[in-house]
Structures are given as C-alpha cells and as structure tokens.
Amino acid sequence: MSAYREITGGVTAAQGFLAGAVSADIKGNGNEKLDVGALITTVPATVAGVFTMNTLAAAPVVVCRRRITGGSARAVIFNSGNANACTGAQGITDAERAAAHFAQRHNLPVESVLITSTGVIGVPLPMTRLLEALDRIELRPDGGKDAAIAIMTTDTHPKEVALQLSLHGRTITIGGMAKGSGMIHPNMATMLAYITTDAALTPSYAQALLRRVADRTFNMLTIDGDTSTNDSLLLFANGLADSQSLSEADEESAHFEEAITIVAERLAIMLARDGEGATKVIESHVFGAASDPDARCIARAIVQSPLVKTAIYGADPNWGRIACAVGYSGAQVNPSILDMSIEKYLLMQAGNPIPFDKQAVSEAIKASDHVHIVIHLHLGDATSRAWGCDLTEEYVHINAEYTT
Amino acid sequence: MSAYREITGGVTAAQGFLAGAVSADIKGNGNEKLDVGALITTVPATVAGVFTMNTLAAAPVVVCRRRITGGSARAVIFNSGNANACTGAQGITDAERAAAHFAQRHNLPVESVLITSTGVIGVPLPMTRLLEALDRIELRPDGGKDAAIAIMTTDTHPKEVALQLSLHGRTITIGGMAKGSGMIHPNMATMLAYITTDAALTPSYAQALLRRVADRTFNMLTIDGDTSTNDSLLLFANGLADSQSLSEADEESAHFEEAITIVAERLAIMLARDGEGATKVIESHVFGAASDPDARCIARAIVQSPLVKTAIYGADPNWGRIACAVGYSGAQVNPSILDMSIEKYLLMQAGNPIPFDKQAVSEAIKASDHVHIVIHLHLGDATSRAWGCDLTEEYVHINAEYTT
Numbered sequence A, B: 001m002s003a004y005r006e007i008t009g010g011v012t013a014a015q016g017f018l019a020g021a022v023s024a025d026i027k028g029n030g031n032e033k034l035d036v037g038a039l040i041t042t043v044p045a046t047v048a049g050v051f052t053m054n055t056l057a058a059a060p061v062v063v064c065r066r067r068i069t070g071g072s073a074r075a076v077i078f079n080s081g082n083a084n085a086c087t088g089a090q091g092i093t094d095a096e097r098a099a100a101h102f103a104q105r106h107n108l109p110v111e112s113v114l115i116t117s118t119g120v121i122g123v124p125l126p127m128t129r130l131l132e133a134l135d136r137i138e139l140r141p142d143g144g145k146d147a148a149i150a151i152m153t154t155d156t157h158p159k160e161v162a163l164q165l166s167l168h169g170r171t172i173t174i175g176g177m178a179k180g181s182g183m184i185h186p187n188m189a190t191m192l193a194y195i196t197t198d199a200a201l202t203p204s205y206a207q208a209l210l211r212r213v214a215d216r217t218f219n220m221l222t223i224d225g226d227t228s229t230n231d232s233l234l235l236f237a238n239g240l241a242d243s244q245s246l247s248e249a250d251e252e253s254a255h256f257e258e259a260i261t262i263v264a265e266r267l268a269i270m271l272a273r274d275g276e277g278a279t280k281v282i283e284s285h286v287f288g289a290a291s292d293p294d295a296r297c298i299a300r301a302i303v304q305s306p307l308v309k310t311a312i313y314g315a316d317p318n319w320g321r322i323a324c325a326v327g328y329s330g331a332q333v334n335p336s337i338l339d340m341s342i343e344k345y346l347l348m349q350a351g352n353p354i355p356f357d358k359q360a361v362s363e364a365i366k367a368s369d370h371v372h373i374v375i376h377l378h379l380g381d382a383t384s385r386a387w388g389c390d391l392t393e394e395y396v397h398i399n400a401e402y403t404t
Helices: A059-068 A088-105 A127-136 A144-150 A203-216 A253-273 A292-304 A306-313 A320-328 A358-367 A393-400 B059-068 B088-105 B127-136 B144-150 B203-216 B253-273 B292-304 B306-313 B320-328 B358-367 B393-400
Strands: A005-007 A017-022 A036-051 A072-079 A113-117 A159-167 A170-179 A192-197 A232-237 A281-289 A339-342 A345-349 A370-376 A382-389 B005-007 B017-022 B036-051 B072-079 B113-117 B159-167 B170-179 B192-197 B232-237 B281-289 B339-342 B345-349 B370-376 B382-389
Touching (some): A017 A144, A036 A059, A036 A144, A036 A192, A036 A203, A059 A232, A072 A088, A088 A127, A113 A232, A144 A159, A144 A170, A159 A253, A170 A253, A192 A253, A203 A232, A253 A281, A281 A292, A281 A306, A292 A306, A292 A320, A292 A382, A306 B393, A320 A339, A320 A370, A393 B306, A393 B393, B017 B144, B036 B144, B036 B192, B036 B203, B059 B088, B059 B113, B059 B232, B072 B088, B072 B144, B088 B113, B088 B127, B113 B232, B144 B159, B159 B253, B170 B253, B192 B253, B203 B253, B253 B281, B253 B382, B281 B292, B281 B306, B292 B306, B292 B370, B292 B382, B306 B320, B320 B370, B339 B358, B345 B358
Parallel strands (some): A192 A232, B072 B113, B192 B232, B281 B370
Antiparallel strands (some): A017 A036, A036 A232, A170 A192, A281 A382, A339 A370, B036 B232, B159 B170, B170 B192, B281 B382, B339 B370
C-alpha cells in the first residue's frame, strides 16, 4: 500500500500519546488563553530533534539538545508567552527546574522530560505560575488540540495534522502540531513543531530522518527572515503500533519517510498561511538548477524577498522582482536561458520578457490564496520548493506593538 | 590641514563637471518629473565603478563594467522610470545606442560615455523618447541638483553632498549624488550613486579606493534586503584642481580617502533616511568582534531584521529581537559576555538582561529620528557600523502598488 489516509487529530492521534494544557497567564497580562501544556508517551519513545542555528539559542533549546542525545524520551512540556531566551544562566536553571518538577509529579526520569518555550525574549520565566500550572495539566488521549492551542503566540488558529499508513502490514499513525507565526526563517523555519508516531524507529534513523525531513519542509519556509532563538522540531516514536524497528536498511523506510514528510510539509504550509498578517501562501518551485544548494537558495530567495512578498500582496505581476531575487540568490544562473511563470502564465522565456495580459495575471494572483512561482534554470537536474507568505501592513502593525 | 569644509552642491561642485536633466516621460504615464540626465567632465577623468553582485545585472551595468576597464571616461547618462533590466540582448543594444547617441552629439569617444538606469524591471527602454530627451539636455555647471532629481524613483527628495579639503596645498572638491529607496541591500547597497572630484587619481588607486569606500558605506546599508539588478557607484576624478596624481603611495592619500568616505557615508545615511516608508534611520555599531567579517555581518543582520525594524518603528524596546539577530548572523558570539544598548540605555550586560525603564527607552526611541544600537562582543578588536531604516505600513503600501 502506498497511500496515506488523512485522519483528524494531532499529536495524540497515534497510540499511547496523551496531552493537555492549562491557562497560566505566563505573560502576566490577565489573558486566559491556554499557555502551558505537556505531551507524554505512555511508554518510552525514540526521540529526535532539530533545533535553531541561532548562536543565542534559548535555554529550553540548550536543555533539549543535551537530553535528546540519549535517543529516548517520555515527555515534553511547553509554554507560550515567554521564550526563556537571553535569560542567562538563570534561564537554564529555570528550564531544568520546570522539567524536573513535571518529571517528579509523573514519576519519570528527569532526563526523559524535554521543554520548549516560545514568546517574548529576555524576560525570566514566571516560575511560580509555571510550576503551579504544570501540576494542573490533565493528560488525555484527546488533548492534542489543547496542546496545539497552548503553543500559539500570534498564530490565529491551532495547527494539527494526522495521517495513517500501513507499515509491515500494520496500521501506524503519524500526528503533528506546530506554531508560527513571526520570526520564522530556515534553520529552523518553524518555532515549535512536534511529530508523534506509534511506529518504532531506531534512534540513529530517527535523527537522520528528521534532519532530512526538516531540510525539505520547515527549513524551506520563511516568514520574515528572522531565525528564532527557540526553533525546535521534535519527533517521538513509541512503537506501540508496530514493534519492528525501522532503520535506513528497511525496505519500507522510504514509504514511512514520504508519510512523515507529508505531515511536516502540511504543517509548514499551515505556518506560511498563518504568517503574521499574511493573506496568501507563496510557493516557489525551482527546476533545472545546477545543484541542490543552488535550487534551495533560489527557492528561498524568492519567498523571502520583501519586494516579491509585497507585489504578491498587491496582486502585482511585477515579475522583475522575482528575477532580481533569483539574481542575488548567490546560485549559478544563466540569465539568457531562464524561464519564469506566475501561476499558469509564462512571463519570461530564455531570458526575454514575454508580453502578457497584466490584468489577467493580476486577477489570477488576486483569486488565489496559494500563489505558485515557477523558475526553470535549464542548467541541471536539481529541484526545490520553498514556502512563504505575502507581506502586508498587518505584519508591520502586529510587530510594531508586540511588547509595549 | 585635516578638516573638511562642507559646501553646497553635488556632482557639479568640483571644477569641470557639468550636468543637466530633462523630462522625457520614460514611464509613459504622463508624469513631468525630470527623468533623463547627463553628467560630463570637460576633460577626461579617471573613472572607477562598483556594481551590483546580482547575476541578473541590468544592461547598463554590463555596459558600464566593460567601459570602466579603460580607467577613463568623459560622461555618464542616466534615466529613472525604467531599469533596462531583464530585457535580454535588446537591453544591451538599447543601452549602447543611447550612450552612442549622446557621445556623437557631444563629440566624445563612444567608449567614454557610461549609462545607468533605475526603475521598473523587464520593460524595454522607450528609445524614441530617451534619444529625443538626450538631445534636449543642457549641460550646466549648476546642473547637479537637476541631475539628482532625474535619478529619483520613489525617493522623496534629491540627495546631494559636497565638501572641500586641502590636498598637496591645493583646495580640491568632492561632490556626490545618489538615489534609493527600495530594493536596497549590500553588494551594492545603493541603486545609483555618483561621486565627482577635481583631484587627480591613478586608475588603479581610484578603483581600489572606491571598493574600500563602498565596503564601509553603501555596502553597510540595507533597506529591504533586496540586492538590485542596477546598483552602480561611479567615481570620476578629472584632476582640474590638482594635477598631482594620488596613489596609495602618496602620504596624503589617507586624508583623501577619509574625505571621500565621508561623502559616501553621508549619501548612504541619506538613502537610509529616505528608505521607502521610513520614519527613522537605524544605525548599528558593533564593537569587540573576533574579525572584520563577523563585525560586518552582525551590524548588517541587526539593521536588516524586519522584527528589529518594526520594533524601532513602534518605539518598542524589544531588545530580544536585536539579540536574536546577533545570534543568527552567523558570526562568532559568546552569549554570556554580550553587551547591548539602545541609545544611551544598557539593556543587556554579560549576557544577562538588565532591568530598565521601558517607558524611558521607548520615549528615547520615539524622540529620535536616528536610533543607535550598540553591541559589544568582547571577543576581539574588530568594529563595524551599518545603516538601515524602520519598516512601516507605508513600505508595504508603496510596494504593493508599484506597477499596477
């Protein structure tokens, strides 16, 4: 069987995963939104993680990086409203203390509890409210949605996806949740994403797999070019549906990798769609690049360009800005053989502008909430896709008034 | 004498430079703004140029690059309203034809006439209107201001600067003009800038000098992270005020380099101030970096971050975003010894947040139209500065409605 069946649910869709969330007023502004949560697996799971490249990685990232080296975990706790970043040594102490508090209450090994945080940078965690909130969390098999809400910051809605596939003759489930929605840029693109599965994975396979999946999905997503201090992608695989451990050598591993890539890609596109102030997803497709890195950097340059983003927002078929982004991407380009399309309209062929119906292209952009830009370089076989969103007055509005 | 005397004027302030401009309706929308101009030197000048790194360099850039290799030039013609970029082979033919037309009329060697263009990408030059306009230009010793107006696109005002210094006991003049104001990012940062002087420079010194000056000034400027197809910086030195040719060996060369750097820096800051939709210049100062490239990339990451730019616009002392940009810059950083200030307020010391009066810092940002952000890395001796502007709703507004 090569098909995947999409099902409802998120991180608790797979067997043996429980989650829950409560409102703790982490920001201290009286807001009653769910902002502290936890995800637990009833049996130890193989764990893998991909984290921000930011050298000022937040305290929870430092703690997670250390703890996943064991290859196994039982739980992750999370909060929004405070990133616990740029908080010095106190930040590490606070992150470890919160994880230990949760571990003790649920009788788990301290090192088996991970922690992720998102929100404002440079403010110490309100530990009293956080610890008290952790005690109140009810872990339930239908708690995925609450968990997805608890990690939201300026996201306008929770982001969940789940699908099933057949592996070794058994039905296994993969679920995921993620939050955006500003300070989003490759390495890692997403701020927080969690994928759970009841398949069994060897730790080394899980880590290599997650890195490849991230490079094709979250790392090809950009909202505003800012690589956050807290970006974390975690994968938990508890093996409850299929005890036969997958590794690179398994002939069904490609099938599983495809499924998990779909989950990650769906989440990445949801993040693009809910980018701060966004009205449209922008997807760039690059064909015929001389190398994979070239394909990737062109795809990303296009969706990252403020001028492309504002043009798409204005339904303006100003393709010169796309060509400009291709040109400064750093990739090998031969301008005289370059083709470019927006949606179904060919606008540049072999480096020459093609006369086109400006009004029709503008209408096509206006009518779409997921605009496709296609580049063919005719230099080689490498391809890539990247995702972003348009840049609107609302992005400025949201970000000019975040902390004050 | 180590002082410089600022004087009024721009590219025609130095001896032997004439300029003029006319209205040619290059955009074809009936606008009567000056949009075609020329700058000429009455005697052959040493010429140097620094151009965009964009692989889709516009036709005029291709022509300029070729022609400056001779080390000497007599004139540059320029237009706004059309970039003559992504226009294929026709673009090169058109650029060469326009320059040849001007050369013939003024009895100049064809190869001694340069051309620069700025405006919309992907539209062929309206040659009939352009050639007719070139014939109408009156070249005058007070034509610098008209020339500065003719190169403007979304700039809100012309940008000129001129100063005098003593060199070899003679008074020499350096003048400049530039235009912005979107699609501006290092390599080159500015779209079009022209510097003229009546000093004499050897061609090899002029080129090396201009590259160094660009790296310290225009290449440390970013408006929106988009590196244009047309960025050009040209230097003309005609030697009319001082026939003694400057070279690296000359003991007064450091003095001259300082003066020309001041001219370039003034123009760069004018471009930042007039960035599309900008209300404030943001200047980052990096101290104590491990290397020059590290210092430069941190300084640029700060002024390029949309989240920093929107925070400054909102007078929001959200310094975590600055720390975040430092962290993802790619430079060597030790988070536990990092200091950071906005204006006169120390906000982070040795990696720890310092309690501060949020209202006071916000008021200080609000009151300033040139906000200083200072980072000390305590890792070495390298320093750098970069310039940018805040990101406002007006930037989105301008760029969502540019061609339609």
